[in-house]
Amino acid sequence: MNSLTTYLLIAAMLFTIGLFGVLRRRSLIAMLISIELMLNAASINFLAFTKFVSPDPATGQIYVLLIMGVAAAEVAIALAIIISLYRWLRTIDIERADRLRG
Amino acid sequence: MDLVQIARSNLEGFRYAGTEVALCVLIVALLLSGVILPFRKNRRLFLIISMLGLALAMTASLKQPGAGKGVRYFADLFLWDSFSVFFKLFFVAAAAFTILMAQMNREVEDYEFNECCLLVVSVTLGMVLLASSVDLLMIYLAFETMSLLSYLLVGIRFREARGGEAALKYVLYGAFTSGVMLFGFSLVYGLAGTTDIMEIGRILNSAHMAGQNRALFVLMVLFFLAGLLFKTASFPFHIWCPDVYEGAPTPVTAFLSVGPKAAGFAVFIRLFYTLFAREVGDQGFAAIEQVDWPAIVAVISAITMSLGNLSAIHQDNVKRLLAYSSIAHAGYLLMGIACLDKLGLEAVAFYLVVYLFMNLGAFAVVTAVNNGEGGEDIRFYRGLSARAPMACVAMAVFLFSLIGIPPFAGFVGKVFLFSAVILKKYYWLAIVAAINTVISLYYYVRLIKAMFIDQAEVSFEPRVSGVSYAVIGALALPTLVLGVYWQPLAAFIESIF
Numbered sequence: 001m002n003s004l005t006t007y008l009l010i011a012a013m014l015f016t017i018g019l020f021g022v023l024r025r026r027s028l029i030a031m032l033i034s035i036e037l038m039l040n041a042a043s044i045n046f047l048a049f050t051k052f053v054s055p056d057p058a059t060g061q062i063y064v065l066l067i068m069g070v071a072a073a074e075v076a077i078a079l080a081i082i083i084s085l086y087r088w089l090r091t092i093d094i095e096r097a098d099r100l101r102g
Numbered sequence: 103m104d105l106v107q108i109a110r111s112n113l114e115g116f117r118y119a120g121t122e123v124a125l126c127v128l129i130v131a132l133l134l135s136g137v138i139l140p141f142r143k144n145r146r147l148f149l150i151i152s153m154l155g156l157a158l159a160m161t162a163s164l165k166q167p168g169a170g171k172g173v174r175y176f177a178d179l180f181l182w183d184s185f186s187v188f189f190k191l192f193f194v195a196a197a198a199f200t201i202l203m204a205q206m207n208r209e210v211e212d213y214e215f216n217e218c219c220l221l222v223v224s225v226t227l228g229m230v231l232l233a234s235s236v237d238l239l240m241i242y243l244a245f246e247t248m249s250l251l252s253y254l255l256v257g258i259r260f261r262e263a264r265g266g267e268a269a270l271k272y273v274l275y276g277a278f279t280s281g282v283m284l285f286g287f288s289l290v291y292g293l294a295g296t297t298d299i300m301e302i303g304r305i306l307n308s309a310h311m312a313g314q315n316r317a318l319f320v321l322m323v324l325f326f327l328a329g330l331l332f333k334t335a336s337f338p339f340h341i342w343c344p345d346v347y348e349g350a351p352t353p354v355t356a357f358l359s360v361g362p363k364a365a366g367f368a369v370f371i372r373l374f375y376t377l378f379a380r381e382v383g384d385q386g387f388a389a390i391e392q393v394d395w396p397a398i399v400a401v402i403s404a405i406t407m408s409l410g411n412l413s414a415i416h417q418d419n420v421k422r423l424l425a426y427s428s429i430a431h432a433g434y435l436l437m438g439i440a441c442l443d444k445l446g447l448e449a450v451a452f453y454l455v456v457y458l459f460m461n462l463g464a465f466a467v468v469t470a471v472n473n474g475e476g477g478e479d480i481r482f483y484r485g486l487s488a489r490a491p492m493a494c495v496a497m498a499v500f501l502f503s504l505i506g507i508p509p510f511a512g513f514v515g516k517v518f519l520f521s522a523v524i525l526k527k528y529y530w531l532a533i534v535a536a537i538n539t540v541i542s543l544y545y546y547v548r549l550i551k552a553m554f555i556d557q558a559e560v561s562f563e564p565r566v567s568g569v570s571y572a573v574i575g576a577l578a579l580p581t582l583v584l585g586v587y588w589q590p591l592a593a594f595i596e597s598i599f
Contacts, residue, residue, distance in 0.1 A: 008292075011288075015285055018281070019282075022274075022278050028270070028274075031274060032277075035274075035277045035278055035281050038278075038281035038282065038284075038285065039281050039284060041285060042281070042284040042285045042287070042288045043288075045285070045288035045289065045291075045292060046288050046291060048292075049288070049291055049292035049295070053292060053295045054295035054296065059239070059291075059296070059297050060291065062239070063239050063242075063291075063297070066239065066242075066243060067242075067284065070242075070243070070246045070250075073246075073250055074246070074250060074273075074277050077250055077253055077254060077273060078253075078273045078274070078277060081253065081257050081260070081266060081269045081270050081273055082270065084257070084260040084261075084266045085263070085266040085267060085269075085270050088263040088266060089263075094274075097267045097270055097271070
């Protein structure tokens with residue numbers, strides 16, 4: 001069980017779930033959560049590769065810390081935008097955000 | 103390495119990081135002056151601060167590295183070479199024009215102007231870092247710095263539903279595609295065990311990688327493409343582009359269509375030409391055997407330009423029209439990347455410079471028209487030449503240049519791109535691009551006809567201020583001059599690859 005393949009499979013599954021969620025869900029919050037799943041899948045990959053492939057300079061671990069920071073910033077910005085839009089639309093359904101088209 | 107040595111090498115790095123330092127100082131200056139209440143609405147003050155800071159950044163990036171492979175600095179995360187210097191100059195210039203346009207623009211309210219300058223400069227910092235970073239970790243961070251702040255920049259008019267919606271679409275597509283790209287980064291890291299892209303390039307191109315992992319390589323290239331095609335607004339990640347361009351204030355739209363797009367191309371070249379290709383001989387590159395990515399890029403390029411031009415035909419909103427035109431131009435630029443030789447890369451860099459002037463110019467005129475009681479709809483442009491002749495002549499220059507008609511700069515840029523493609527024997531791509539140029543003639547000329555021949559439908563007074571004329575003139579001049587006297591720029595660009 002404790003092999004690189006296990007971790008990679010879990011990461012690939014998480015990534016697929018996230019990808020499917022972004023494409024399929026219509027709620028803005030669910031889409032954000034799905035995007036977070038994709039980022040976490042990449043983080044798991046980095047950690048697994050650091051542990052099994054190149055353990056000495058712990059680049060992968062540093063990478064994951066930075067990904068966590070970036071993801072937090074991304075969510076903060078996305079939520080701020082969603083809230084400001086909610087004031088207009090009174091909904092978090094992406095289908096209703098359709099003022100701009102042509 | 104002990105601490106003293108690390109500190110010394112980091113201090114040494116500041117010699118090459120002049121642009122970044124100047125931009126950081128400018129950001130702090132804008133932040134501090136923005137909180138002082140009496141200055142809150144003083145547009146002129148913030149304009150002066152920004153211009154001084156950007157001038158400083160410009161002079162700091164003028165120092166050219168000599169021949170050779172450049173210098174690494176800041177723990178080898180960055181590379182100071184002519185390629186990064188070229189793009190640094192490019193981004194700082196784009197930021198300066200954007201802030202000038204925002205200053206004369208009334209879509210950006212007085213109390214938002216400070217934030218607007220701050221965000222433009224911060225996005226520029228992200229792009230400057232992106233142009234010089236040669237480490238997957240730093241590329242990701244710089245990419246996100248640029249992206250996250252440009253989401254905010256799009257949503258700066260969040261009190262309007264259109265602005266909020268544009269920002270929302272931008273952030274969702276952006277976060278999604280950068281997540282996909284990050285997964286690609288993690289796979290590359292796993293394969294090579296390091297994040298230095300030069301090192302990774304050597305490992306991926308080495309012989310013992312040749313036989314294996316075909317599917318993995320295809321996946322990696324596709325994941326990388328997701329993030330890069332989003333930033334450059336190319337098929338299949340172009341859908342956000344018209345909506346975001348329409349919803350954002352016009353100067354911001356102008357900035358997005360030039361700055362982050364060029365940054366996308368810069369990192370595209372940096373990543374694909376080091377990771378998935380190796381230099382062969384003096385002029386050429388060879389793609390890795392596992393996946394024929396130049397062919398993929400060529401097909402995407404053909405689809406992107408056709409899609410952009412065909413969708414632009416029935417647009418009545420000028421900003422949407424220019425958005426589709428910018429998608430089409432991303433297609434033209436991708437042709438050069440598919441060429442896989444230095445000629446193609448030089449053509450891309452040259453076209454980007456030309457595109458900076460002509461596209462910002464077109465948006466500067468749109469900004470000026472918006473400032474009166476006018477709007478973005480084409481009916482406001484009908485018969486405009488009677489009331490604002492100079493602006494209309496300038497707009498005609500920019501549009502003819504975007505089509506690629508001699509003697510304007512766009513023509514020279516297109517000649518370089520087409521000749522690179524034809525020399526590479528991509529005849530079908532050249533034919534597609536030629537047909538597309540003809541299609542684009544229709545919608546650009548439709549706008550010119552509206553301005554000069556049609557009768558006015560709406561009577562309004564376009565208020566084009568002196569500053570607006572100065573900016574439009576400063577953008578029109580290079581568009582004209584580069585059309586007849588392009589050798590110095592071409593020679594400079596030849597030296598960067």
